[in-house]
Amino acid sequence: MASKKNLKKHLHNMVLDVVEECYSIQLYTPAKTEVTDRVIEEIVMFRNDIVEKIHQAKSKKDYPAIIQKLEQGHEDFIQKVNGLH
Secondary structure, eight states, X not given: OOOHHHHHHHHHXXXXXXXXXXXXXXXXXXXXXXXXXXXXXXXXXXXXXXXXXXXXXXXXXXXXXXXXXXXXXXXXXHHHHHHHO
């Protein structure tokens, strides 16, 4: 079963992976800086939204919806980053 700590840890790792990849793209392809900055802004807003949902969760019954949104967001951001290469 998930816990708030594990959900936040998973979220943090996902955000870190996306941001690091965006910075890597910026390093090797400076022309894509504007696009990668937008992806970074999106992931930060996504992170803030998920953290808010985690804090608002009253019980573990609320976690499946949060986990589903987190996994869907993960897939979406991976596709966005892969599309930048």
